[in-house]
Amino acid sequence: MVVILGSPTPESAEIYAKTVTEGDPSWVGPLAGIALKLPVYHVLEPEVKNQFDQSLYDDQVGIMESVLDTDDLIKTVSKVRSEQ
Amino acid sequence: MVQHGSKPSREIQKDPETLKLIQSSLRSLNEAISYAPHQVMLGNIYPDTLSELESPWYENPTDSNSHKGPHGEIVGEEIFYGLIKGVDDFGLVSIEESFAKRSYSEIKKMGYLTGDLLQKIEGVPVSEIENRLQEDNVLPLRLGTGETIGFISTDYAEDPSLSPDILLENLTVKATATMALNSVLESNGVDPETIDYVIGSGEEAIGDRYNRGGGNLAKAVAEAAGCMQSTGADIKAFCCAPVHATVVGGSLITSGVFPNIAVIGGCSLAKLGMKFQGHLKKGIPIMEDVLVGFAILLGPDDQVSPVLRLDSVGRHTVAAGSVQQKIVEALVQTPLSKVGLKFQDIGKYATEMHNPEITDTAGSGNVPQTNYRLIAALAALNGEIEKGAESRDAFVKTHGMPGFSPTQGHVASAIPFLGHALDDLKRGNYQYSMFLAKGSLFLGRMTHMSDGESFILEKNH
Numbered sequence: 209m210v211v212i213l214g215s216p217t218p219e220s221a222e223i224y225a226k227t228v229t230e231g232d233p234s235w236v237g238p239l240a241g242i243a244l245k246l247p248v249y250h251v252l253e254p255e256v257k258n259q260f261d262q263s264l265y266d267d268q269v270g271i272m273e274s275v276l277d278t279d280d281l282i283k284t285v286s287k288v289r290s291e292q
Numbered sequence: 293m294v295q296h297g298s299k300p301s302r303e304i305q306k307d308p309e310t311l312k313l314i315q316s317s318l319r320s321l322n323e324a325i326s327y328a329p330h331q332v333m334l335g336n337i338y339p340d341t342l343s344e345l346e347s348p349w350y351e352n353p354t355d356s357n358s359h360k361g362p363h364g365e366i367v368g369e370e371i372f373y374g375l376i377k378g379v380d381d382f383g384l385v386s387i388e389e390s391f392a393k394r395s396y397s398e399i400k401k402m403g404y405l406t407g408d409l410l411q412k413i414e415g416v417p418v419s420e421i422e423n424r425l426q427e428d429n430v431l432p433l434r435l436g437t438g439e440t441i442g443f444i445s446t447d448y449a450e451d452p453s454l455s456p457d458i459l460l461e462n463l464t465v466k467a468t469a470t471m472a473l474n475s476v477l478e479s480n481g482v483d484p485e486t487i488d489y490v491i492g493s494g495e496e497a498i499g500d501r502y503n504r505g506g507g508n509l510a511k512a513v514a515e516a517a518g519c520m521q522s523t524g525a526d527i528k529a530f531c532c533a534p535v536h537a538t539v540v541g542g543s544l545i546t547s548g549v550f551p552n553i554a555v556i557g558g559c560s561l562a563k564l565g566m567k568f569q570g571h572l573k574k575g576i577p578i579m580e581d582v583l584v585g586f587a588i589l590l591g592p593d594d595q596v597s598p599v600l601r602l603d604s605v606g607r608h609t610v611a612a613g614s615v616q617q618k619i620v621e622a623l624v625q626t627p628l629s630k631v632g633l634k635f636q637d638i639g640k641y642a643t644e645m646h647n648p649e650i651t652d653t654a655g656s657g658n659v660p661q662t663n664y665r666l667i668a669a670l671a672a673l674n675g676e677i678e679k680g681a682e683s684r685d686a687f688v689k690t691h692g693m694p695g696f697s698p699t700q701g702h703v704a705s706a707i708p709f710l711g712h713a714l715d716d717l718k719r720g721n722y723q724y725s726m727f728l729a730k731g732s733l734f735l736g737r738m739t740h741m742s743d744g745e746s747f748i749l750e751k752n753h
Contacts, residue, residue, distance in 0.1 A: 217657035234569070271617040271673070274684065275665040 211248040212256060216276055218284040221250055225288035245292055250285040252278050293372075294318060294581050295434070296460060297564030314568060317578045318436045319350075321368040324582060326353035329647045329696035333584070334361030335711050339693035349649055350577055363711030365475060366582070369435050371398050373442065375467040376460075378409035379516050384459050386424070387433065387442035389415030404478035405471065406518040416442075431456040453497075453504045465496045465509060465558030468585025470516040473556050476587040477517070487589075488550035490514040490524030493537035493557045495702050498526075513556055522554075530731030531644070531705040533557070534586075535745045538727075541590045542600040542747075553590040559583035560701040567699075570653060579650045584703045588710065593752070598717040598725075601748045604631045606728070608744035620666045623728045623746040625674070631748065635671035638691060638748070639722020642709035643667075644730065645697040663728075664692035705729035717751045725749045 211228045215221040225248045226233045232240040249256045252273055257265060294300055294314055303310045324330060328349040331337040336356050346352045359366050367375075374395025377385045387395070392415030399405055399413065421443055424430050429449045433442040444456045444463070452458075469492070477484050492510035499506030510524030527537045534557050541553040561583060568578045593599065606627035612618045628635065641664065648658040668687040672679045677687050697704040706727040713725040728746035733739050 216662055217652075219652075220657065268615050268617070271666065271669045274669045274672075274679075274681075275616075275662060 209246055211246050213248065213250045213285060215250070215281075216272075218277065218280040221281055222284050222288060224248075225285050229288055229292055247292075248285060248289055250281050252276065253282050253285065293369075293464070293561065293583065294436075294565040294568070294578060296431070296457065296561055297566060297568075297580070298562040300565040300568055301457065303569070313572060314565065314578060315436065315438050317568070317572055317576075319577045319579075319581055320436075321366075322357065323353065323577070325359050325366055326355075326357055328352070328354045329649070329698075330366060330582070331356050331358075331361070332696040332712075333364060333698075333708055334358070334366065335363030335715075336361040339696055339709065339712060342694040342696060343689075347649070348576070350579060362479075362715075364472070364586075365402075367398075367402075367471075370395050371402070372467065372583075373433060374399050374413045375405075375409075375471060376463050377414075377442075378405070378412045379466045379470055379512075380412065380463055382447060384447065384456075385433070385442060385444050385463065386416045386421060387413075388418055388421055391415060391441045404474045406474065406484075406516070408518075409470070409516060429456055431460060448500075451501045453499060453501045458497075461496055461561040462498050462509070464561045464583055465494050465498075465585075466512055466516065467558075468583055469494070469509070469513045469556045469558035469587065470585075472558075472585040473513060473517040473519075473554055473587040476554075476589055480589060482552075482589060484518040485521050486552050487514070487519040487522045487554050488552050489541075489544065490519060490522050490554045490556060491537040491541055492524065492526035493529075493533040493555055493702060494526070495528070495530060495533065495560060496558065496562075509558065510556060513558075514554075519554070529743055529745075530733060530735065531702045532729045532731030532743045532745055533702050534588075534705060534707045535727060535729040535747065538588060538590070538600065539602070539605050539745060539747055541588075542602050545590055545592060546602060551592055555588040555590065556586070557702055557707070558585045560703065563699055563701055567650065567653075567656070574653055576653060579647070579653075580699055582698050582700075584698050584700045586703060586707055588707070596718070596752055598714055598749045599752055601631065601750050604628075604726075604746075604748035606744075606746035608730070608742070610741065614740070614742060616666060617670070619730065619742070619744055620663075620670055623730075623744045624667055624726065625670055627726075627746060627748065633724065633748075635667065635674065635676050636687075636691070638724050638726045639716060640693065640709065640713060640725050641667055641691055642706040642713060642725065642727045643692075644695075644705050645693075645708045646695045646699050646704050647697055648695050650699050651695075658695065660692065660695040661688065664688040667691070705731075713749055717749060720751060723751050 228246045396413040430445045490510040497505035507526040514522045537555045606623045612622045643663040646659040668684040697708040731743040
């Protein structure tokens, strides 16, 4: 099982990435203190992007690559993943 | 009022100590007045100026200490509690008598609220407040200092739709919308008796156990504001409702059904302190500490006011789905091409205008910036601007603006720019402004969809 995030900011992506790995860092949701240790990726990461039919990806996600802080998002989520 | 916001009230219930933490992180009225984004709401500062001001804005107050501007007025707790009492037709709210006297004279000084509302602002002895607060189903009304000045109760304890917290939510909506409507009528020299129809566009559910969300706050506000010749109805569409309501209002005028219409939206009490935990964690003031109401007057062409282009209305159809790109295509690109305009013909786009200082500091990102970048990306896809971050950012700077609205749900959706857009269009700063709003329908658990609608305002030629 792999978790794919679409969160628009590095801050929110970090919260969701940690929620499905080490447990909800904000301690407000049902996964507080529960470490699922699931592999987590952002949909803008190349490992995910390359799995898609490219024209479909461009149609559905492509524009967000130029809108969001893609590099920061990739850095943030891959860091959480590597800390597992 | 922050303690009555949804998130704070739930957290206070879990840990009563949270109330003290909240009280110690609240801003004073003067701090809220001199806060730059609020001065933009009042119309004393143009939105673009925000990017030139030193940030964070909460640490760099503006020189302006004016509580009034061409687009509105900000009032403190003393007036606000009096207003709630003044719009309470069922004796639900009680406030202390000396407080009520001060409140009455302050509200009278404002000059534009009607006699009936003023007459209802009467107080009760402190002892009555203390006694009633011992009972169940009675909620205290406190000042930011923690001092209790009154309470709200229910007249039917068995009905969860009429519990004191829900009645408080709905009375704050009525109070803010009434104040906004009377203020707009007065500042435009419009006799309330000439209004034919009032359309409510807030999100709050008004009704009892048999008709929760039954609504028509519009007519309640019409009555409180003295619009005696009007009726009204509410349009419910989450944050998108003000744009839907404006389009419906324009259509009723154009079709000749009703010539003079007011679109109103009260505040959103539930959203006070929504992200207070993020703000406390960062050691910054709780900035979701203001309630906002608005009113818009629509009428036949007066040869001066900007024109609502009904042929430009954009809609997020069911078929458009939930992909951001498709939504913005439906709301921006399709209507532009329908009326033969290009992306850059729109002087300013008004989108979800949430103040990024509130959302960014609590991990929710910069909402308007993301929206403006999406519009820029579509302009680039259509070959109207160069691809790349540089031209994207230039487009955003010219045709967008920094967010400045309190995170008051439907209030934040495009409407806060309306006053500025009317000024710009009247002065001829540009020919067109586009308003687009989106609504998170999925929050109600009846569909996974979101919603959106848009319209273009044009300079009156």
